[in-house]
Amino acid sequence: MSTSRPGGVSDTNSLAAVDDTSAAVVVRKAYKEYRSKSLFRRAAGNMVIRGLDMTVRRGTIYGLLGASGCGKTTLIRSIVGRDQLTSGVIRTLGGTPGAPGSGVPGPAVGYMPQELSLYSGFSIGETFRYFGWLTGVQNEELAERTSGLLEFLDLPPSHCMVGELSGGQQRRVSFAVALLHRPPLLILDEPTVGVDSVLRQRLWDHLLDISADGRTAVIITTHYIEEARQAHTLGLMRQGVLLAEDAPDRILERHRCGSIEQVFLKLSRAQAGATTHREADVTAPAVPAAGRVGDQRSE
Numbered sequence: 001m002s003t004s005r006p007g008g009v010s011d012t013n014s015l016a017a018v019d020d021t022s023a024a025v026v027v028r029k030a031y032k033e034y035r036s037k038s039l040f041r042r043a044a045g046n047m048v049i050r051g052l053d054m055t056v057r058r059g060t061i062y063g064l065l066g067a068s069g070c071g072k073t074t075l076i077r078s079i080v081g082r083d084q085l086t087s088g089v090i091r092t093l094g095g096t097p098g099a100p101g102s103g104v105p106g107p108a109v110g111y112m113p114q115e116l117s118l119y120s121g122f123s124i125g126e127t128f129r130y131f132g133w134l135t136g137v138q139n140e141e142l143a144e145r146t147s148g149l150l151e152f153l154d155l156p157p158s159h160c161m162v163g164e165l166s167g168g169q170q171r172r173v174s175f176a177v178a179l180l181h182r183p184p185l186l187i188l189d190e191p192t193v194g195v196d197s198v199l200r201q202r203l204w205d206h207l208l209d210i211s212a213d214g215r216t217a218v219i220i221t222t223h224y225i226e227e228a229r230q231a232h233t234l235g236l237m238r239q240g241v242l243l244a245e246d247a248p249d250r251i252l253e254r255h256r257c258g259s260i261e262q263v264f265l266k267l268s269r270a271q272a273g274a275t276t277h278r279e280a281d282v283t284a285p286a287v288p289a290a291g292r293v294g295d296q297r298s299e
């Protein structure tokens, strides 16, 4: 394995393979290992991403599905340039995340992190202004988009303080911030957690709408299989790799299953079997629960 540089780009052979300009995001041979920083424990590595390949086409919604702890947020943090891979290649909109001029992180990407990163001492309006100015939105547009987003996301008036909003309302403000500057790449880490089903469908309709003209690519992570069926491409992630990546119907057809849940179960069992063969003492992890993929953190 080769050494890494900012953005995780490191391997010249892999770089040659990443020339697909029709893709919004390309990930090749990605590995990410977290190493313990404790002075008192022997450094133990946790390989969270294990040779993952991913391709997100422009103008499409990519639904990244996987159990808790399978590495979705870790992968996304590397794609938006907030973290580095241990090795492997990432291209976002043809550039390298984290490289000067790539716009990632920056105006080329709208990112809603899983953990909220808003300022509780700002009002909603101040939050929009702050993030809007950072990403180059002009004042007239800002006012128009702010009122549109407040209405669309069923949010209280713009003078309300972020710190006084409910957790769900704060997540919707975070979602709005990601959309505000209309970026070509939108990355949403579990935006629909705790969202009312009517609003959830409205969010999906909006994503389908903005991807329809081919200008916006969306990556959305979720535990909910049903809503992810609306994506153009699904990535089924487990233990740091994608078990399948294709249009939902094609995944069903290829694996001759009636539901994505069954495909997940089938591929998870195959992966667990392969792992058991490789490492005789590894216990097969729990299979995903109905309608929602399970938890891998304890594996």
Ligand SMILES: Nc1ncnc2c1ncn2[C@@H]1O[C@H](COP(=O)(O)OP(=O)(O)OP(=O)(O)O)[C@@H](O)[C@H]1O
Residues within 6 Å of the ligand: 034, 035, 046, 048, 066, 067, 068, 069, 070, 071, 072, 073, 074, 075, 114, 297
């Ligand atoms: N900063 C970190 N340092 C060390 N380990 C980490 C760090 N961030 C995540 N991990 C570990 O990496 C693994 C994958 O975590 P990650 O948050 O990427 O999973 P996830 O698929 O996003 O889960 P969830 O669905 O619960 O959000 C977990 O075992 C987690 O404990």
Ligand SMILES: [Mg+2]
Residues within 6 Å of the ligand: 072, 073, 074, 114, 189
């Ligand atoms: Mg996560």
